[in-house]
Amino acid sequence: MADATGLQLSQRHFMNTADLPQQEIQALIDLALSLKHGEVKPSLAGKTLATLFFNPSVRTRVSFATAMFKLGGQALDLSMEGAWSFEFGDGVVMDGATIEHVKEVAPVLSRYCDGLAIRCSELVTKSAASASAGSWQNARQDLVLNSFARYATVPVINMESNVYHPCQGLGDAVTIKEQLGQPQGKKYVLTWAYHPKALPMATPNSQMLAACDLGMNVTLAYPEGWDLDPEIVKMASQRAKQSGGSLQIEHDMDTALEGAHIVCAKSWGALQYYGNWEAEKALRVQHKDWMVTQAKMQHTDNGRLMHCLPVRRNVEVGDDVLDSPTSIVIDEAENRLWAQMALLATLL
Ligand SMILES: CC(=O)N[C@@H](CCCN)C(=O)O
Ligand SMILES: NC(=O)OP(=O)(O)O
Incomplete structure (x- = not known):
């Protein structure tokens, strides 16, 4: 069986299903069912996915870890709960609670890992890094997710942001x-x-x-x-x-x-x-x-x-x-x- 899927997506990141043309979504659905039926066996041997959870999760956490394991790779589960200390703002004087900027975090994780997956819904865990100040116009910018996508050099997967839960x-x-x-x-x-x-x-x-x-x-x-x-x-x-x-x-x-x-x-x-x-x-x-x-x-x-x-x-x-x-x-x-x-x- 082939160790690659033969499928290529038009997007590097997976932020929203609607970023993809409908044929690519159909192809992913068909591939998922083929995987379920044991008809294909792609390999991600030697690959690592970092999963960053700024909010709680049962299904997303366990299904991503198990998915990487079944593909021959590994997931690194990084819980950010209660420790939202990254800075996302541009030009901020970082003399407050934030200890490092996404401009370092994202590229550093990209050197170790082959993909980054992020869960960051500000309504679930209100935190210092939610810059929206309670406004939907700000929240819908998805600052945390989009900052990771901007500064990472590997694919970023949205595991539930303010706006979408594409998985x-x-x-x-x-x-x-x-x-x-x-x-x-x-x-x-x-x-x-x-x-x-x-x-x-x-x-x-x-x-x-x-x-x-x-x-x-x-x-x-x-x-x-x-x-x-x-x-x-x-x-x-x-x-x-x-x-x-x-x-x-x-x-x-x-x-x-x-x-x-x-x-x-x-x-x-x-x-x-x-x-x-x-x-x-x-x-x-x-x-x-x-x-x-x-x-x-x-x-x-x-x-x-x-x-x-x-x-x-x-x-x-x-x-x-x-x-x-x-x-x-x-x-x-x-x-x-x-x-x-x-x-x-x-x-x-
Ligand atoms: C109860 C609760 O917090 N639900 C969350 C999680 C749903 C799937 N991640 C929500 O409605 O967004
Ligand atoms: N449905 C879903 O995303 O569940 P979790 O929040 O438990 O991951």
Whole structure:
């Protein structure tokens, strides 16, 4: 079996699935499924991936480490939690808490390693290095991720930033293809769900893009006021059209779920209250009825339930769904591994 994938991507870094043409995404999905079925065996022998986690993780951490191991290489897990001491600002007089600049960190790690993977979502861990000061206009610049990409001399992989979680998007695309065979024209509903905290929009942005790139008829369902970034929604809608799909918005969960083949539950914070989360919470608690239950799933066309995990049981999704064959969340989590193996084997 070939030790190379034969696939080449048009981008050096993996920041957002929408940076890639749809054929390259399809090729990565096919490669992931071939890896899962043991049909190809690419090798990354002797290669190292540094994984920098500025936020907690279960799936991303373990699936990247295991992906590198299965490919014959290794991952170095660098936890940055509680120790965000790198500087990202230009021309800063570094006499405060930061101890070294990304201008040194990124090229130094690039001398040791063949790729850098970064998780940095400021909504999860508020820290000194989040320069956004609570503004979405600043947060959407993804300063930390983009600084690593700028100063690294090896490929950089986004393991969830403020704006995108492309590995979740790619993994979900693999799962949808695996479940439906031919996703084009099938109905995908990304439904907002209640959660006690305002969660980032990176995951729903990438999940929406994944379904749009598969040519599905995508419905976004959320209470009024919970719009995702309009520029990202516009881009997703264009990519859906390119692949023969569509994108529409509903504010009633029952109506949205009508005839769905895939239901993906995800919570996120309201963009218009970004950084003003107390005000957002006062409104969010009025939407506790946005929970996916078996009664809600009755509206679907034998729909399957996806969730990126971690999931709050009986808050976002009911036990009656999660404990039934309707739920494919464990397959979805597994497919992160195969999707990332496809990505790593191609990118490194
Ligand atoms: C509960 C929580 O913090 N969820 C995170 C992680 C999701 C996948 N990494 C989120 O919604 O972004
Ligand atoms: N879905 C996901 O990215 O999970 P972790 O946050 O546990 O990595």
